[in-house]
Amino acid sequence: MNAERPTRILPVIVLSQFAGTSLWFAGNAVLPDLQRELGLAGNAVASITSAVQLGFIAGTLVFAVLAIADRFLPSRVFLACALLGAIANALVIATPALAEPYPAILALRFATGFFLAGIYPVGMRIAAGWYREGLGNALGWLVGALVLGTAFPHLLKGLGQSMPWSTVLASLSIIAAAGGVAMVVLVHDGPYGVKGSKFDPRAVFQIFSSRDLRASAFGYFGHMWELYTFWALVPLLLAGYAAMNGTALNVPAWSFAVIGAGAIGCVAGGYASRTAGSAKVAFAQLSLSGLCCLASPLAFLLPAPFFLAFLVAWGVFVVGDSPQFSALNAANAPKALVGSTLTLVNCIGFAITIPSIALAARLAERLPLEWLFVPVAVGPALGLLATRPLCIRNKQ
Known part of the structure; x- marks a missing residue:
């Protein structure tokens, strides 16, 4: 079976996924320069991040309803979305010439999120077309690539802190476009690709009526309440600590390290799930990230090396449960509605990130920075309550 799959396939898919998803936090990486x-305004981080999230939600629904990846070759869909997302990202460079640049920036970030719906999920579908066995491990690497791609704009900015923000955005657009070209030229579509089932919005009722699906989906929702809020505000935590302690930190580079560390959690969690099961691995990582929320005020009292180590560990735990919740949702969904159920669960999960980010941004104006994430812990807490029955039944 491996003879039918060239050795380049998974590395190219991973690198293409990394390149395409580097557009996700491009606006966040250059936000201080834009401000x-x-x-x-100081709360622009919430609006710019939420614009991308809204775009991704809209794109995911449109792609599912219109069955885009069924009507067209997935690799060509990936290429088209990588190119269009790259263009939307690059057009932000022209916004300062406008009379009202901020609405244009938000619209372009929405468009970028919309086209990311043809990169992240479609990349996973392309991988599924090449694997009958070992898909779970492959998807663990792909989610890890998403994490590194999300963090990469911060690294690019950190390596060249004097680099103009327009150069950062242009570079990310070139990288994303190159990833799309690599996918269509070097990977194309695998021998095991199958057409998805017709999108059925009635699957939403299955989320609330099935006991096991409700447990895994609500656990995922609690995880999403914390995840993107943490990712969006990591630079704020780092900059705040540096200002409070008179410490010089390369905030963009450390933002990359903290967010990118999540790739370790995704891959390691995938291996651990082979013996412990996805439910226990997801429960453990969500527990640890929730504890990090509660312990964050104490972390600000630590010397810089220990504070940075704490944030990196948090970065590992905060997303390491994501592939496991996806696996649980797929396993617990009705067989005839797997695609529709996953689409709706993902859309609800990303929708939850918007009020969470907005609330955290509002709290940042009223709470001391070190206490900002204590209220966010409510998400992991509720997610753990939802997931616990799956661990007790030890079903997955």
Whole structure:
């Protein structure tokens, strides 16, 4: 079976996924520069991040309803979305010339999120077309690539702190476009690709009526309440600690390290799930990330090396449960509605990130920075309550 799959397939898919998803936090990485140049409000991070999330939700629903990846070759869909997402990202460079640049930036970030719906999920579908066995391990690497791609804009900015923000955005657009070209030229579509079932919105009722699916889906929702809020505000935590302690930190580079560390959690969690099961691995990682929320005020009292180590460990735990919740949702979904159920669960999960980010941004104006994530712990807490029955039954 391996003879039918060239050895380049998984590395190219992983690198293409990394390249495409680097567009996700491109706006966040250059936000301090945009705020200085355009006079954007301090809470712009919430609006810019939420614009991408809304775009991804809209794109996921449109792609599912229109069955885009069934009507067209998935590798070509990936290429088209990588190119269009790259263009939307690059057009932000032209916004300072407009009379009202901020609405244009939000619209372009929404468009970028929309086209990411043809990169992240479609990349996983392409991988599924090449694997009959070992797909879980392959998807663990793909989610890890998503994490590194999400973090990469911070690294690019950190390596060249004097680099103009327009150069950062242009570079990310070139990288994303190159990833799309690599996918269509070097990978194309595998021999095991199958057409998805017709999208059925009635699957939403299955989320609330099935005991096991309700447990895994609600656990995922609690995880999502914390995840993107943490990712969006990591630079704020780092900059705040540096200011409070008079410590010089390369905030963009450390933002990459903290967010990118999640790739370790995804891959390691995938291996651990082979023996412990996805439910126990997801429960353990969600427990640890929730504890990090509660312990975050104490972390601000630590010396810089220990504070940074704490954030990196948090970065490992905060997303390491994501592939396991996806596996649980797929396993617990009705066989005839797997695609529709996963689409709806993902859309609800990403929708939850929007009020969470907005609430955290509002709390940042009222709470001391070190206490900002204590209220966020409610998400992991509720997720753990939902997931616990799956661990007790030891079904997955």
